[in-house]
Amino acid sequence: MLNRTSVDGITNPQIGGFICTYPGCTAQPFQTQYLLNSHANVHSTNRPHYCPVKGCSRSEGGKGFKRKNEMIRHGLIHDYPGYICPFCPDSEHKYPRPDNLQRHVRVRHADKDKDDPRLREVLSQRPEGPNRGRRRRGGTS
Template sequence: MTQHIPEHIDDDQPLPPIRDFASFEREDSSTAGTVATAETLSFVCDHEGCKSQPFKRRGDLTRHQLKHGTHGKLACPAQDCKRHGIRSFVRPDKLRDHILAGHDDDTICLCPDCGKSFTRDLFSVHHYQISVDPFFHLSDYRTCPLPRCSYKVHERHGIDTLQLHILNNHDLKGRARFSDVLLGRGYDFQSLEIICPMCGPNCRFPNHADLYHHFDQFHQHLPICRRHRNTSCPADCSRRYVYFRPGTSKSDSDDIRQHRLTILSLWPEFRHHFVFDDIKRCSRKI
């Protein structure tokens, strides 16, 4: 069968419009709560009163829209903090970053589970035992104690980096103004040497590992290896001071208790010490 070809085509007759790719993309991707514009292929939140800028990816819009939901809200536990209610957090990591950057160790935090109040450093120990807790990883971090500094370090990267940060990024005059604050965290403001809280200013160490060894040797004999639960580990290995286990004798716990916050600041793993037994249990979780 021969296809009929018209003998005459009117050059002035308009051709049907060609649909661009953007229009097909818009039809396929548009759903309730999203608006994709043909010009930019951006996604706009249609929640009433939301003033956010358009998003380039649907995933970004989806995460943003969680803020407008009513479930999974994470309020900041810090006393008098405004990040609660509609200003709460959706993601635990964002809540953690806010607590570390916006509140210091002396900030009073209220446990949402048992109602007890703690300073931020003790609050992190109180919540460390529950791995699914949104505050679980707080105790892994140490922050710069000087005001308006957002520097923080995870314990796996070594607390010595915090010591170097303070020495290299804050001048002597600034450190002198906050010498008491630095001393409360265990550092000499001039040299940034570590001062043993138990022994006083004449007992100094260049790094944190030396302090841990000193504490274990002179202030309490602690089992510090997973394989040696009842005696101090005789091995000299790279993980020696990372996984220490508390000893069974509590005869000197009163002396240690007086300085437990400073030791905790210098030694994240110190959170396992029995001197914190009074704050570890959360009545509504355990």
């Protein structure tokens, strides 16, 4: 492992010193023990985090989530189910962002005709709001 410490070893401590030891795992080293522990869930069948909304297929007794942040992100569909798959029966797949819906359609409905107007509409949707889904990186511009 690359030693990224400063001359005194204190001012710039080693970055990414927490390594997954699961056989065959190729994940990059993690900066904290917490992140390594969170990553370890991907190697487990445990899904300890459940949606608090009763009746949801991801609530207690249902599928659940391996990571807490996935459960929190999932909660957005209950607060703002703005993008609904036009191909799924009973509007069962709802997404808070258009890119989530677009990924779902590309994976689950790859058999759809590219000229289908519903498919074209889904793939042309863009995020709403002032930032329109774009993240800004560093600095002020």
